[in-house]
Amino acid sequence: MARRADRSPALPDKSSFPYVLTAAFAVTFALALRTAQVDPRLLFDRQALTNITRFVRGALPPRIDAEFLAMLVRPAVETVQISVMGMVIAIAIGLPLGLLATSSLTWRGVLHERITGVGRRVLAFVPYGTSRALLSVLRSIPEYVWAFMFVRAVGLGPFPGILAIGVAYGGMLGKVYSEILESVDPQPLEALHASGAGKSGIVLYGLFPEALPHLISYTLYRWECAIRASAIMGFVGAGGLGQQIELSMRMFQFHEVITLLGVLLVLVGAVDLISGRIRAQVVG
Amino acid sequence: MYELGDVRKGFADGSVGLDGVSLTIGRGEHVAFIGPSGSGKTTLFRILNLTLRPTSGSLRLDGVNVAGFSGPDLRRARRRIGTIYQRQNLVGRLRVVHNVLAGNLGRWSTLAALRSLARPKDIDAALHALAQVGIPEKLYARTDELSGGQQQRVAIARVLIQDPDAILADEPVSSVDPTLAVTIVTLLRDISSESRKTLLMSLHSVELALTYFPRIVGVRDGRIHFDLSPDKVHADMLEDLYAGQRDEQREIGAMRRGVSPFGKACRPLPGFTR
Numbered sequence: 380m381a382r383r384a385d386r387s388p389a390l391p392d393k394s395s396f397p398y399v400l401t402a403a404f405a406v407t408f409a410l411a412l413r414t415a416q417v418d419p420r421l422l423f424d425r426q427a428l429t430n431i432t433r434f435v436r437g438a439l440p441p442r443i444d445a446e447f448l449a450m451l452v453r454p455a456v457e458t459v460q461i462s463v464m465g466m467v468i469a470i471a472i473g474l475p476l477g478l479l480a481t482s483s484l485t486w487r488g489v490l491h492e493r494i495t496g497v498g499r500r501v502l503a504f505v506p507y508g509t510s511r512a513l514l515s516v517l518r519s520i521p522e523y524v525w526a527f528m529f530v531r532a533v534g535l536g537p538f539p540g541i542l543a544i545g546v547a548y549g550g551m552l553g554k555v556y557s558e559i560l561e562s563v564d565p566q567p568l569e570a571l572h573a574s575g576a577g578k579s580g581i582v583l584y585g586l587f588p589e590a591l592p593h594l595i596s597y598t599l600y601r602w603e604c605a606i607r608a609s610a611i612m613g614f615v616g617a618g619g620l621g622q623q624i625e626l627s628m629r630m631f632q633f634h635e636v637i638t639l640l641g642v643l644l645v646l647v648g649a650v651d652l653i654s655g656r657i658r659a660q661v662v663g
Numbered sequence: 664m665y666e667l668g669d670v671r672k673g674f675a676d677g678s679v680g681l682d683g684v685s686l687t688i689g690r691g692e693h694v695a696f697i698g699p700s701g702s703g704k705t706t707l708f709r710i711l712n713l714t715l716r717p718t719s720g721s722l723r724l725d726g727v728n729v730a731g732f733s734g735p736d737l738r739r740a741r742r743r744i745g746t747i748y749q750r751q752n753l754v755g756r757l758r759v760v761h762n763v764l765a766g767n768l769g770r771w772s773t774l775a776a777l778r779s780l781a782r783p784k785d786i787d788a789a790l791h792a793l794a795q796v797g798i799p800e801k802l803y804a805r806t807d808e809l810s811g812g813q814q815q816r817v818a819i820a821r822v823l824i825q826d827p828d829a830i831l832a833d834e835p836v837s838s839v840d841p842t843l844a845v846t847i848v849t850l851l852r853d854i855s856s857e858s859r860k861t862l863l864m865s866l867h868s869v870e871l872a873l874t875y876f877p878r879i880v881g882v883r884d885g886r887i888h889f890d891l892s893p894d895k896v897h898a899d900m901l902e903d904l905y906a907g908q909r910d911e912q913r914e915i916g917a918m919r920r921g922v923s924p925f926g927k928a929c930r931p932l933p934g935f936t937r
Contacts, residue, residue, distance in 0.1 A: 492715055492716070493713075493714070493733065493737070566748070566750060567753060570753075571768060572741075573712045573713070573714050573741060573746045574744075574745060574765075574766060574821075575738045575740075575741035575769025575825075579773040580765075580768035580769075580773070580776050583776050584761065584765045584780075588757045591756065
């Protein structure tokens with residue numbers, strides 16, 4: 380690549396961005412300190428201490444009689460089911476949208492060097508831009524709000540919880556999938572492309588194999604989050620352990636709440652264990 | 664096979680890749696491209712394998728102007744050209760068999776490609792291709808566990824499965840030691856001769872080019888400097904081609920004194936003592 384004219388390379392423009400960012404952070408922090416009423420002393424005043432003591436006293440010892448534990452089996456299983464079904468829907472939404480939102484696959488980079496002309500570039504950009512916009516709408520609405528809306532739509536029970544996780548996590552998975560896929564080394568893809576392979580061939584024999592450990596790892600992490608989320612969503616009537624936690628909280632039965640949180644901890648721990656096994660299999 | 668008429672390529676940043684290249688390459692011909700780095704060899708190869716579209720000029724493949732091809736026509740034309748890169752450009756996490764069979768992707772449907780990942784289709788063909796490059800025992804090895812030289816052989820086996828009319832090798836031996844370089848250059852040459860494929864190779868080493876190729880094209884500043892048989896290439900022309908390039912000047916100086924990094928694998932060259 381011969382230069383048209385020999386000139387010394389220009390000094391890269393000094394960016395003012397880091398300074399602006401630092402100043403913005405300082406201002407935000409100062410304002411937050413005032414307006415968000417950050418005051419640690421509140422934790423230690425008389426009223427707060429009395430309340431905390433009452434809560435801890437009420438929570439101990441945790442309720443672990445057989446009758447109560449037997450009653451928890453169903454909501455615990457339901458929580459796992461909500462998270463698994465929700466993740467299935469999330470992958471079904473996130474994977475295709477994530478592929479469309481991968482710029483190296485849809486409109487720029489080595490696979491698109493023959494796309495010249497503004498019209499054709501714009502045309503290639505449309506599915507990419509649309510899927511990115513859709514993904515950000517899906518994930519910027521919290522799963523809690525989704526659950527609230529789905530409960531209104533399909534009634535109480537685990538199903539609205541599943542839908543909420545599927546939609547909100549579909550948005551997150553799609554975004555992160557596209558970022559993982561964009562970071563794959565493009566040179567092996569260029570080789571496949573040059574031999575006449577189509578997009579599907581490049582995805583199957585280049586993108587997916589290279590990105591698989593990261594894709595699986597992130598999906599498993601999201602599954603762990605889904606367990607926790609499905610517990611929270613019970614608060615709005617979407618089934619699972621959350622519904623039970625909400626009930627016990629409202630009745631001031633803190634010794635039940637502690638047991639329920641313990642069950643949640645065990646579930647998250649179990650998921651973490653299983654994820655670790657799967658990850659070791661794939662990455663090894 | 665190839666006919667280039669005044670091919671030019673400019674890039675968005677204003678730099679010029681090719682500045683008017685005209686070239687005719689016959690079917691089954693073996694041609695080596697030499698020249699300093701940044702001379703436009705890689706740009707030329709990427710235009711020849713239809714990755715880049717020339718800014719202007721005509722690019723004929725067996726008489727058909729393919730410069731403006733797109734869509735299915737483009738894919739069909741690409742299928743007829745196999746490329747080997749300096750970095751092997753294989754998918755490290757896949758087994759060798761899948762990397763080799765990926766040469767079929769220009770022909771396979773999505774479903775066939777997916778099925779072959781579960782149960783490799785055409786194992787015999789893959790095994791045969793690997794035997795031709797000398798590593799049949801690596802069929803089920805994971806690709807990133809192979810050495811650099813073995814990976815370059817896998818890349819060649821993939822091109823064999825693709826079965827193109829022309830093989831383009833862009834600096835295929837720049838990152839391997841001299842002995843292996845000779846082995847890979849001769850392997851590519853023999854395989855191309857056997858199946859009467861056109862072989863275009865860009866080389867860092869002038870000596871390898873002059874020893875193993877009947878036609879040498881010197882490229883500099885995006886233009887063709889000379890296009891001659893090796894016995895007509897003189898030391899002065901090479902010094903001119905590599906003017907200002909210290910490493911290559913040193914190689915040419917060593918060749919003048921009869922010193923070869925490749926030992927007996929390279930014959931003494933005309934105009935050079937040995």
